[in-house]
Amino acid sequence: MTELFSKLYSQLEQNLPFVIYSKPNDHVSNGLFQQNDTLHELESENSSGFVFASFYNDVNYIIPIAESELISVENTIKEVQYNEFEQSFTQEAKTDFENLVSLFVKEIRSGSCSKIVASRCEKFELKDFDVEKSFKRMVYLYPTAFKYCFFHPEIGMWLGATPEQLLKVNNNEISTVALAGTKTINELEKEWGEKEKIEQQLVTNFISESLEPFVDKLTLSEPYTYQAGKLLHIKTDIKAILKDNNHKDKVVQVLHPTPAVCGFPKDYARDFIIKNEGYARDFYAGFLGEWNFKINEKHTTDTDLFVNLRCCKIEDQVAKIFIGCGITEDSNPELEFIETVNKSETIKKIL
Ligand SMILES: C=C(O[C@H]1C=CC=C(C(=O)O)[C@@H]1O)C(=O)O
Incomplete structure (x- = not known):
């Protein structure tokens, strides 16, 4: 992996954009190293490169392959060391988030919507941040996640290990997942609660209905328990055949x-979040990944996108960690806060 990181250091020194990433259950890490510092917007669905899109969907950027050097190397990490840390949070952060959850629950109980995802941003002080060590820890600790480090001088540096696929397109075959509901690995034997099952079923229904106009042969797996680090979620695998290969960008939009x-x-929940969450999600809960390209394959329209979860933005000596959870009419504000604390561990462990 030396080649990948020496290229990364050279990009950082010159303040040039790059992304390095390793896909779920893959044995390689890939890098796109842009040769100039232009900030490209994803304007045409025919562009090829690595996309980085915000939650609000107002800015979708791309590192184009045509302007980048591509590297793919074997992951050769035998062991990693990571910092042990005390689980900690401030009373203020707890109260603020619990108030937010109570507001969301009240809104849902008023009948305007059935689910809203509440999130927060926690500032985590960095002692001796080392991008290479952090990336290697993610690759080692989270084999089933999509791990990445993205940098652009106008955006900054983001790192993450997300368990959620947004859309994979292989010729005309597409796949996605409905992922929701959270418990810790210590609760493996405990049955999923009704709240979690309903929360996840809502995601499955939304995805199936949204895909319907664009696909044939839609199939759903049974919901099953999926492990992401020390957390467990409920997941349904969704597959289908695209009626028209050119509809890929429309599918992403829906x-x-x-x-x-x-x-x-969706639109009601998004507006409510923007009005009430009290901070900018930025690229958290946006999406990222390969757009019309596959490493080592020229001229492909294949696409592999993930939702930007379990992520952070590095700013000087601070990591801004983004964490959220699905709120329904039965949510308990304190338990939801604890869930965000548990989710924040995924990132704290690798910093
Ligand atoms: C919004 C997040 O997680 C989502 C994905 C899986 C489970 C979730 C939940 O149980 O609430 C969330 O929907 C996050 O990690 O910030």
């Missing part, structure tokens, strides 16, 4: 942001 990160109905 899916994003899914009720796993936004809510239902």
